[in-house]
Amino acid sequence: MTDKPLEAKQRPARQWLWIGLALILFATIVVLLFGTEDTIDVEAAKIPPSPPIISVITVAPGTVQAQVSAYAKVRPRWDAELRSAVSGRITTVHNAALAGAQVERGDLLFSIESAPYQSAVAAAEMELEQAKLALLRAQNNVTVAQRQFDRDEKEPPNELAVNLPQLRIAEKTVATAEARLNAARNELADAEVVAPFSGYVMHRFASLGQTVAPGDALIHLSDDRQFELVAEFSQADWALLNHPISGTMASLTQRSGEPFGKAQVRRGGGFLDQDTRQVRVFLDVTAPNERILAGDFLQVKIPGRRIAETLTLPESALTRAGYTWLVGDDDHLQRISANILFRREGKIIIPAPEGLGPWRVAIAPLESFLPGQRVTPQFDEG
Known part of the structure; x- marks a missing residue:
């Protein structure tokens, strides 16, 4: 009869012992988890992000002959x-x-x-x-x-x-x-x-x-024998031409890009169109063939003067905001505003920036580019 009261006294003691051990184990796990999380953060912060890889081309300044173009409607001379x-x-x-x-x-x-x-x-x-x-x-x-x-x-x-x-x-x-x-x-x-x-x-x-x-x-x-065109150019394009332009031969191109023939400038300038505020150039189609149709639209390309110190870049090098990104010798980005002189066959021609060339130009700039950002340039072979 004396053993039962002793066993009853020992049972609550064992329960409290197990509860205490469980609390100690839980506290140890919590401490270990917090310690591990802090270690991971510290290690991640110590690894710097790698510079993004971008495609670049090397472009040297050169002299190009300007060319201005515009679409014009074919009109019969006599109607x-x-x-x-x-x-x-x-x-x-x-x-x-x-x-x-x-x-x-x-x-x-x-x-x-x-x-x-x-x-x-x-x-x-x-x-x-x-x-x-x-x-x-x-x-x-x-x-x-x-x-x-x-x-x-x-x-x-x-x-x-x-x-x-x-x-x-x-x-x-x-x-x-x-x-x-x-x-x-x-x-x-x-x-x-x-x-x-x-x-x-x-x-x-x-x-x-x-x-x-x-x-x-x-x-x-x-009329089905004599045709003329009236092309309109901005005043900036007008400044790229050799003056006077009367007698200059212009090339004609269909909207598909196929060459169509030649036209001779009869007269240009002298006044601005009252609606568009652009310079009008009048051309006569020379030796028209049976393919020409009144009412069709042709692209008129007129050769202009020669311009030195220019860069010829693919149009993909121009951002929607009108910037071009250069990569310096230290692989850091430099942003310049692209003053497009003219476009030709999928290329843009801009004035060369100040300094000694050639320059490395990003051909597919991202919107996330920042001035001074470090990059990894990869030369484009195309």
């Missing part, structure tokens, strides 16, 4: 609505006047009733003959009067005595009659409407049997 010069009924609409027809210069388009104009020509011819007859009479009167004074060995007192004023009136009457006859013949000729230049009939306005008056539209004719 007009042909209008009637006389009044009357249209008696014939020729095939050349139908929409879409290709006509040659001098092709007959419309015939307008010509009887009134034939009558006017006949009347003018009669008037001219009468004026010529009056002139002959006046000349004869002058001759007779002058001979009379010569026989009498006297000087005529005035021009009226020898009929000179009548002679001058007769001469002017003949000139007036001739002018009227020419006008009548021109009106008769205008009754037959012909193409003033070669081209395509874009639209026909008049129909058979229609009565037209002077100024009424007949057809819209567009």
Whole structure:
């Protein structure tokens, strides 16, 4: 009976012992964990990040010939609505006047009733003959009067005595009659409407049997032999050209990049476009071929002056913010503002920075670049 109370006393003591051991073990684990975390942080902080690897190219300053380019619309030199010069009924609409027809210069388009104009020509011819007859009479009167004074060995007192004023009136009457006859013949000729230049009939306005008056539209004719371009350049591009530019040959390129032909600068500059505030250059297409179409857009490239101390870089070297990144001899980044002189075949041409070249240029700069940042340059072989 005496052992049971002793066992009951020892049981709570063992429980407290195990609880104490468990608390000590937990505290030891917590201390070890905190100590390990601090050690990891310290070791990570001691390892510096490696410089990023970037692709660079080596570029030396050089002299390039400037080239400016712009897109321009092909326009026919002659493009007009042909209008009637006389009044009357249209008696014939020729095939050349139908929409879409290709006509040659001098092709007959419309015939307008010509009887009134034939009558006017006949009347003018009669008037001219009468004026010529009056002139002959006046000349004869002058001759007779002058001979009379010569026989009498006297000087005529005035021009009226020898009929000179009548002679001058007769001469002017003949000139007036001739002018009227020419006008009548021109009106008769205008009754037959012909193409003033070669081209395509874009639209026909008049129909058979229609009565037209002077100024009424007949057809819209567009030239198919002579073409011109009007290109617009900024004042900065204009400064890159050799002046004067009249007579300069420009190359034409299709939007696909295929060479198209040549154009000659007829005139450029002198004024700014009121809407775009750019300089306009007028060009004539030389030796146009059958591929050229009015209304098409072609790229006009005009050679300019030679510029020294420039860098030619790929367009990928330019950031969206307009900067270019250089890598110094100590592999640190240097940012410069790229003043683009012009673009050519996927390249940008900028003034060379101050200092001795060549320079190492990052060809694919990142937005995260910072001035003075250390990098690991890797030369691009392409």
